[in-house]
Amino acid sequence: MAIGMPKLQPLSPVPGFKTAAIACGIKANGQKDLLMVSMAPNTTVAGLFTQNLVVAAPVTLCKERLPKGIAQALIVNSGNANVANGPQGMETAKTITQTVANTLEIPTDTVFTASTGVIGETLPIEKPLSAIPKLTAALTHDGWLEAATAIMTTDTYPKAISKKVVIDGKNITITGIAKGAGMIHPNMATLLAFIFTDAAITSPALQTILNEAIEASFNSISVDGDTSTNDTLMAFASGLAENNLIEDPHSATVVPLVDAINDICQELAQWLIRDGEGVSKFVTINVVGAKNQTEAKQVAMSVARSPLVKTALAGCDPNWGRILCAIGYAGVEFNVEEIDIYLGDVQIVKGGVRDPNYKEEQGQEVMNQEEITIAIDLKSGVAKRTIWSCDLTHDYIKINADYRS
């Protein structure tokens, strides 16, 4: 189950990047599980990674290589997370990137990597290694949909999006791909997301843009509250658009690029929710009137994570008392006698109690919809925050009780 599979817009080739995807046999079901991206020399790179203390070997390797700021290839496998395999896991990640480097004749430390799938099982290294020559031969400019497909785990459809902007009179393309679909919770969501552009931009400037884009996108979603060991968001810029090299991410000329990257991150993040495991409702939680953004987020996340709110959503039950309850245990101080809560356009709580004008049929009508907005006014200040979440369904249990079988 998943909702509202977005109509996939045409994906644009990005000068400086070629992709190839293959089923190398890590996934038992024969689906594509290995992605290679080759990049023009001097491609700049930025990245953000999981805050889980337990991290996958590929994450550790990427963090080691990031400071140099140059990328020439990316290799991603799905089906195995390469976590908790000790020195052998790191050896595996290094050997795979080394083999990519040898095949493409590029320095090893310009090869980045990511893995997603089951934690704690040994990655059968011979499978990706033997596939790398085939991948190299298959590299193409227009394989983005296959690229997005090869990184999927329990996702039901590939997630990819392209945008074009003009800077310095030069056409710039940005294409992003991402995968979910469980363990979705900041910081960051469980996700792999990669953004590719031909803009000319320094690595530090790209990093700043990424840092700022993540908060209102991948750090604003929650499926199940689990923060994974492999979360990776990376951006790569080939520079082939030949705009003036961007060094200041906050200069006026860069705004279209920043907006496009923000939009891509936000759309991909929302797709992760729509395609979340077992999801039947897409829920937008708007908290306003908070003392500060942190508290606004804390209240929104408390509602987003509550199993009782999530199951009420799954059952189309306007059991709004559970929303009020989850706000109450968020750990934020506010005056209960003042708060307002809306389900869609319908006010359900006014001054901390049931709105006397509220009728159950009104709430029911909102709950029957596939996309639901919950708005909460804490009446404590002017800060606000939006979080995207989902319901908790039988299918989530089904998917996760038998994930490995």
Next chain:
Amino acid sequence: MAIGMPKLQPLSPVPGFKTAAIACGIKANGQKDLLMVSMAPNTTVAGLFTQNLVVAAPVTLCKERLPKGIAQALIVNSGNANVANGPQGMETAKTITQTVANTLEIPTDTVFTASTGVIGETLPIEKPLSAIPKLTAALTHDGWLEAATAIMTTDTYPKAISKKVVIDGKNITITGIAKGAGMIHPNMATLLAFIFTDAAITSPALQTILNEAIEASFNSISVDGDTSTNDTLMAFASGLAENNLIEDPHSATVVPLVDAINDICQELAQWLIRDGEGVSKFVTINVVGAKNQTEAKQVAMSVARSPLVKTALAGCDPNWGRILCAIGYAGVEFNVEEIDIYLGDVQIVKGGVRDPNYKEEQGQEVMNQEEITIAIDLKSGVAKRTIWSCDLTHDYIKINADYRS
């Protein structure tokens, strides 16, 4: 679904207390939903209540009346939580206790009350009010099982337990009742629990014993991470056992009473988990080697709350990577390369990686059992903590998606 319905031991009458239970019509299904307990004059009382900012009217009323330290009656309804009904909710709670006081001819401020059920709906006050005379006429010494039954919501069986101890050569009886079964998470669990004893003990001493009993019992369980608006744990002591009045809760002579109250709280708490909504596994999470108790609890709760761990448990899947992952995002600093994890007696993680001797069949054998222990050694210190939790099943979704229909 629920597991291991404990074999109910005989329940002991407690001198100084009489109970009566009735179906007054708050529950649409005609089941018992109103409990009255009458108490000897000068019964002392202690209480602990939800830490949710949104609190039920009965909780507010009990907190107002607690400082006086004297109780003569308790009235509890199930089927409606009397939360978020504004001034009307408080008026309802006051009127019900006033009516009990009038009928029993006792001071109103010695009547305590609790409610459990749906949040935000108006409690139909005429139903309990009209039942109070009938309840008064039905008061009996041996109605503890019915008492435990009348406070149930989604519980599948009543929870009650009696113990006897001797202090100063006097026989002392302690009988406790409790209900769950969703919204179970500290602080406190969603629960109503009431403990009755004929010990002679001051209200402050009883409060201290209760404060100390709750941590290793009701504050050590989690079903779904939701902290309710109505959590109430109260203890009442009639003094009719005629032991020397206990003023110091830490004196040597009081140890048997303290132990009995601790045991009752712990057993009731574990029953709440066993009868948790949709529960098919009873899970004990032991964290050892932590820097301090707070961190030990934080790690245990992170594992207890993880939907991915809980669904793996439901599916009998020894997907231990999810346990490691949940430890990693608990927000506690430790050295990943040192930690050990055991499933039952089987070591699965050694020094942060899969134990080379671990075989999947061993983990599978443990996971097939109804009672499972997960042990985690953080190797960071000497503090430890035990938490009881459960799995997340289809039945949890079923129960909660349609709770009100």
